[in-house]
Amino acid sequence: MSFKIAVVGDQDTVTGFALAGATYAHISTTKEETLVKLGEFFASDEIGLVLITHRVAEELGHDFRRMLQTKRLLPLVLRIPDKTGYAPEVDELREIIKRTVGVEITIREEGG
Amino acid sequence: MAMAIAVYPTRMELLKLRQRVGLAQRGHDLLKEKVDALVIEFFEVVRRIQEARAKALEQLSAAHRALLMCFAIMGTLETKQASKEAKRELQVEISTRHIMGIAVPTVEVGEVERNALMRGYSLRMTSSVLDEASREFERALKLLIGLAELEGSAFAIARELERTKRRVNALEYILIPRLKEALKFIVMKLDEIERENFSRLKRIKAMLEERE
Numbered sequence: 359m360s361f362k363i364a365v366v367g368d369q370d371t372v373t374g375f376a377l378a379g380a381t382y383a384h385i386s387t388t389k390e391e392t393l394v395k396l397g398e399f400f401a402s403d404e405i406g407l408v409l410i411t412h413r414v415a416e417e418l419g420h421d422f423r424r425m426l427q428t429k430r431l432l433p434l435v436l437r438i439p440d441k442t443g444y445a446p447e448v449d450e451l452r453e454i455i456k457r458t459v460g461v462e463i464t465i466r467e468e469g470g
Numbered sequence: 471m472a473m474a475i476a477v478y479p480t481r482m483e484l485l486k487l488r489q490r491v492g493l494a495q496r497g498h499d500l501l502k503e504k505v506d507a508l509v510i511e512f513f514e515v516v517r518r519i520q521e522a523r524a525k526a527l528e529q530l531s532a533a534h535r536a537l538l539m540c541f542a543i544m545g546t547l548e549t550k551q552a553s554k555e556a557k558r559e560l561q562v563e564i565s566t567r568h569i570m571g572i573a574v575p576t577v578e579v580g581e582v583e584r585n586a587l588m589r590g591y592s593l594r595m596t597s598s599v600l601d602e603a604s605r606e607f608e609r610a611l612k613l614l615i616g617l618a619e620l621e622g623s624a625f626a627i628a629r630e631l632e633r634t635k636r637r638v639n640a641l642e643y644i645l646i647p648r649l650k651e652a653l654k655f656i657v658m659k660l661d662e663i664e665r666e667n668f669s670r671l672k673r674i675k676a677m678l679e680e681r682e
Contacts, residue, residue, distance in 0.1 A: 360561040363611070369550075374537045376553040377600070378607035379560030379584070406564040407577070407618050432564060434575055436618040439527060441534040451516065451621070454628045458512075458635065 361406020361432070364399045366392060370441045371411055381405075386414045393421055400425060405433045411440040477652050479659030487656065491649045498641040501634055504570065508631045511569060515627060519620045526613035533606035540603040544596065552600055557590035562615055572630045574623040579615050583608045 364382035365375040372383045382405060386392040392414060399405050415422055415437050426435060439445045477483050540549050563578040589604055 359564060361564050363560055363562065363615075370534065370537060370541075373550055373553040374533055374603065374607040375611060376558055377537075377556050377589070377604040378611040379556070379558050380611070381558045381560065406562050407615065409614065409618075432575070434564070434577070434618045434622045436614060436621060438530060438614060441538070445527075451519065451624060454625070455512075455516065458628050458631045 359406075362404050364405045364408045364433070365410075366396060366399070366408065367411035367414055367438075368440055371409075371438070375409065380409070386411075386417075389417060389421075393418060393425075396422070396425060400429050400433065402433075408433050408435045409438055410435065412437050412445050413440050416446060477656060479656045479663070481660065484653070484656045484660065487649060487653050491646065491653060494641055494646050494649060498638060498646065501638045501641065505631065505634050505638055507570060508627060508634065512624065512627045512631060515620055515624045519617065519624060522613065522617045522620055526610065526617045529606070529610040529613050533603070533610040536599070536603040536606040540597070540599045543599045548595070549600060549603075552591040552596050555591040556604070557588065560611070569623075569627065570630075572626050574626045575619055577615055577619040577622075579612060583612070 362381035363375075363379075364384070365372050365380045366384045366386055369385055372385050376383055382399065384392065384395040384399075396408070396410075396418075399408050429435070437450075477487065537549070544552075561580075565576050565578075566573040567576045568574070583605060589601075591600070
């Protein structure tokens, strides 16, 4: 199946990905609006990938996390840094590893 | 201390319980193997994510730099205008693949990078820095799509891992100890009955001998 790509974020991120060919875009201004839009994106059968900036994801907070848990396998959601390179301190993946495997891993360069 | 399951101390129950313990143990072993396999798979994906993420983020920040350049040289409004004119028809192929019964996404994408003519904005009104910015963003998008696939798999595997782990623990710490406790109870009870019977027989024998 073919799917399209959606972007949610600040003006610059959206502009950039629109230039690269992402079909749907939403410039996040208010939390409520963004949540509604995300709901639409998640419900759509056309969209296979939603890119969302870390900053927006964090603003949405709990509501966003609940949406992530209740969504189907598609669309995939990927959080990306915005133009300032902002990414949260806590790595989501690392948290999951800690919870499921019960150990904390750090990956370092091999041969060091 | 595990609570014993309420059972009748009969030989029939004993046999049934033994069977159940065997079954539970076998299930436990199988699930444990599944957990191990999943962990291996999971770490493999995590390792690939780390590599892919580093690459993608680097490309993304390069893209943002190019875009800022474009804003500066061509003007913010013009750039936004161009982004609205651009063809936004990128399609990705997403299907699911199964790793040990878990559906994980596979994403395939054709060429993301386009040449300036295919992007759809007017070449007459735009500068080459816009082409530059678009190209950088297309490259970043391609890497990010790959990263999204990996993260999607990691989340799916993690979810399954959690579920399996819970079942393993339920068997290991709740069900099997309880069954064993019940087993022990029956064996003790049966032994006790045996001993009672033995002394009873002895007593009867003594009484019979007395009568003669």
